[in-house]
Structures are given as C-alpha cells and as structure tokens.
Amino acid sequence: MHDARFDTLAKLLVDYSIRLKRDENVLIEPFDVPDEMTIALIRAARSIGAVPFVQIHRARVSRALALGASDRQLKLLAKHELARMKKMSAYIAVRGSNNITELSDVSAERMKLIAKTMRPVQDQRVKRTKWVVLRWPTPSMAQLAGMSTEAFEDFYFKVCTLDYRKLRPGMKALKALMEKTDCVEIKGPGTDLRFSIKGIPAVICGGDRNIPDGEVFSCPVKNSVQGHVTFNAPSIYQGISFDGIRLEFHDGKIVHATSNQTKKLNKILNSDAGARYIGEFSLGFNPHVLEPMRDILFDEKIAGSFHFTPGQAYEEADNGNRSQVHWDMVSLQRPEYGGGEIYFDGKLIRRDGEFLPKQLRSLNRGRFAKRSTRPR
Numbered sequence: 001m002h003d004a005r006f007d008t009l010a011k012l013l014v015d016y017s018i019r020l021k022r023d024e025n026v027l028i029e030p031f032d033v034p035d036e037m038t039i040a041l042i043r044a045a046r047s048i049g050a051v052p053f054v055q056i057h058r059a060r061v062s063r064a065l066a067l068g069a070s071d072r073q074l075k076l077l078a079k080h081e082l083a084r085m086k087k088m089s090a091y092i093a094v095r096g097s098n099n100i101t102e103l104s105d106v107s108a109e110r111m112k113l114i115a116k117t118m119r120p121v122q123d124q125r126v127k128r129t130k131w132v133v134l135r136w137p138t139p140s141m142a143q144l145a146g147m148s149t150e151a152f153e154d155f156y157f158k159v160c161t162l163d164y165r166k167l168r169p170g171m172k173a174l175k176a177l178m179e180k181t182d183c184v185e186i187k188g189p190g191t192d193l194r195f196s197i198k199g200i201p202a203v204i205c206g207g208d209r210n211i212p213d214g215e216v217f218s219c220p221v222k223n224s225v226q227g228h229v230t231f232n233a234p235s236i237y238q239g240i241s242f243d244g245i246r247l248e249f250h251d252g253k254i255v256h257a258t259s260n261q262t263k264k265l266n267k268i269l270n271s272d273a274g275a276r277y278i279g280e281f282s283l284g285f286n287p288h289v290l291e292p293m294r295d296i297l298f299d300e301k302i303a304g305s306f307h308f309t310p311g312q313a314y315e316e317a318d319n320g321n322r323s324q325v326h327w328d329m330v331s332l333q334r335p336e337y338g339g340g341e342i343y344f345d346g347k348l349i350r351r352d353g354e355f356l357p358k359q360l361r362s363l364n365r366g367r368f369a370k371r372s373t374r375p376r
Contacts, residue, residue, distance in 0.1 A: 003036065005157045010040040012161055013092055014048065017132035017208050022049035024089035027129075031057040032096035033136045041092060053088070059102040066106045066114060074117040085124045096136030100144070100294070104239035108267060111238050115324045127315065134160060134211035135297050145293040159288045159298075164207035167214060167285075170355075170362035171204045174216045174283065177357070178202035181344040184220075184281070186306065188333055188340025190230030190246060193308075195220035197281065203316045205282075214286030214301045220278050222319045223252035229308060232337055233292035233299050233330035240264055241294070245329055247310075252277050254310060269310060274323030280309035283342070283350070284330075287365040296328050303365040304334035304353020306342065 014020045026045050030038045038054060045052040085091075103111070125131055135141065135156075142152035182198040202218040228248045235242045240261060248256040254276040259265045269275050286301035293299065300307045311325030333340035334353035342350040349356060354364050 005161075006037045006040040007044070008161055009157065010037070010044040012207075013041065013132055013134070013211065014044040014050075016164075017211065018090045018092065018130040019208075020045060020048060020050045020090050020130070024050045025087055026050055026052055026090040026092060027085070027088045028052055028054045029057060029091070029093045030054070030096070031094065031136075032059055032098055032138070033094045037094060037136070041094070050090075053084075059097055059099065063102050063106060066103060066110060069110060069114060071113065071117070074114060078117050078121055081118070081121045082124055085121055085129070088125075088129050091125050091129045091131040093131075093133045094136050095133065096138050098138055098140055100140055100236060101239045101241070106239070108238065108264075112271060112324065119324065132209060132211060133297070135295055141293065141295060144295065145291070155288070159212045159286065162207070162212065162214075162286070162288060164213060167206055167363060168204075170285075170360055171206055171216055173357075173359035174355075174363065175202040175204050177344065177349070177360070178216065178218050183343075183345050185343040185346075186229065186340065187343075188230075188331070189232075189338040191228065191331065191340065193225070193227040193229045193249075195226065195252075195278075195281070196224040197221065200319060201317045203314070210297050210301075212286050212289060212298060212301050214289070214303075215282045215284045215307075217280050217282030217314075217317060219313050219317045219319045219321075220252070220281055222277055222321055225249040225252045225278055229331065231308075231329045231331045233302070233305070233332060234294050235296070235299075235327075235329055236294050237268065237327050247308075247329075268325060268327070271325050272323050274321045275311050275325040277310070277321045277323075278308060279311045279313035279319070279321045279323065279326060280307070280317070280328070282307050282309075282328075285355075285363040285365070290334075290365070292330065292332070296330075299330045300328045302330065302332055304337075304350075305330050305332045307331070 042052045137153045137156040139149045142149045186193040197218045200219045205213045205215045207213045231245045243260045245259040247254050284301045284305040289301050307328045307330045309328045311323040313321045339352040
C-alpha cells in the first residue's frame, strides 16, 4: 500500500539532502525496506531527470554470505562495487532491519575482514559522492523505543521530515564557536573529561548526510584527551549490545575500558592502533529525538547529548587518526539522565543539555516543544 509520507520523504532526500541534479547517477540501496519506498525514490530521482540505480539488500541473505565470506570472494566483490560507485554522483541508503542483531553470530574476525576489504568502497562513497543514509521504521525499532509500531512510524516520519533550515542559524553559530575553542571540558556523573579541539574544523550536520540529523561535530587533538567518560546510552556495535561503557584516557589513548561486555569491548578497541584514540566529538540537538533506542543514527542526535567516538576521524574534521573502527558512544546530559556541563575555554556553554549562549539557544528543544513528541 502506498503511503504519501513515502513521497514526502523521498523528495526531501533527493531535493534537499543530496541535491540531485539532472543526468546525475544515483545509487539507491534499500535494506529490508518496502518496495513502495524504493519506488518513491526512483520516481523522485527521475522527476528531476536523474538516473536511478538500485541494489536491494536483505539482512538474512547478507548474514548467510558473511558467515562464509572468503578473502577471494570479498576482494572480487569490493572490486565490482568500487567500479560501480565510481560511476555514481550520489548515494541513498535506506536501512531497515527486522532483527538488529542479525549479524551477531558472524565472528569478529570475519566482520573485521569484511570491513577492511570493503573500506575502499565506503571511502569512495563518503569522499566522492553526495550521500545520505537513514534508517527505516520497523517493528524491531519500535520495540527498542518502547512504542507501538504505528506510534513509532508516526514519530519516525515526523523526525525525518524536520525542517532543518530552522536549525541553521544556531548550527552556524555553534560551528563558529567550536572553531574558536581550544580546551573542552565535559563533566557529569562518571565523567570528567578534558581535551583540545584547537585548529580542527567543526562540521554542521543539518539533514544532508544522515536523516534524522541535528549535530555539529569536531575532533579532539589526537593526544590531548585526558580523564574519563561514562556513556549512559546503550549501544549496539557489530551486532553486540553494550551498556554502561566507561573509558579512561591518558594522553589521548584509551588505557582502560569497561562495560557489561568488557572482553568484547576491548577486543573491538584492539582491532588496530587507531581504535583506542578518538576520531570525533559531537553535540546532538534534534528536538524530536529524546530517548536512546539502540540505533546510532537516532541516538547520536538526541537533544542534550554528546558523543565521543573511538576510531577513524572524518577528513572534514581530521586529527589524523586512522582505524577500521568508528564507534559513536553517546551520553545524555538532560536532568532526567543525571545532568552535566560542557565548558569551552572555561566558559559554561551547555548545562543539563541546554545551550546557554544567546546565539545557541535556538538549538534548545524548548523552542520546538509544542511540535515535539517523546518516543516513549
């Protein structure tokens, strides 16, 4: 059954997120998504004279392939997919999942091999195409959010079709402030963290890379991170659920890491030399995303949150760290999650999840409260 909301979302992705133009090639990759949404994206692309290509994925099929993936097979696959990606101007991935832990019984070694071999394809997409990635609402996502399927779908479409232009002035002001800042301090329950972001660009995420969006990110100077941080949002990485992650730093390096899965956590952090250094620091402020739901594209945008990311740095905000890992770990600082403060060069910038400087207050969720919905 066709849903008019599919057309609204497809138009936003094509017109605003990737700014697709006539005669450009766009690769559409739906993962366990209704065909009607894929068709809506094809029609949206064709309506402006672009050329759509489609690669359909199914998680259970991907698992079956991953379980026995060989080095030879993966190298051939990467060569084929890289050649195709080089022909694309733009990329849209809509990622649904009937079971978010579908890959949990694929060995860590196999996942590592797949990530390493397919890395050139990802690099080509991220660096050379106009791309946007989003989740698709499924019963399993609704379950994680503690909502009925219908209520979650309503929440999803509301969040994903947010008018990001209203956040632009505040995001520009935050970017400018971060780019003037040297020392960042973050304090809260189980958290006392210090690091420098001097000389590293800040990047606005306003609906043109991920949907939902609503963050501005930078990156710590690689060796500058000191102290400890506790993440109160649950996390799923490589199909494994992690809770209560706590990291301790010395001269930028994670020297101690614990969680409910301490052994598996450290195994991932030992993937390579860069996995124990931080590749991103970001402040989240999407006014409609308020509670963690074990889905990082939503959780990293939670109003009043920050995330800190072991592993690979983005080239747009680069501290030189390289890793096959990029793991966004999220902490909420709103009062109901224990509160907390963020200081830039000794000045209190955000308290209990609310920005204090006048030019940043438009990013506070209170400005959107009448239009906001708690996903609970």
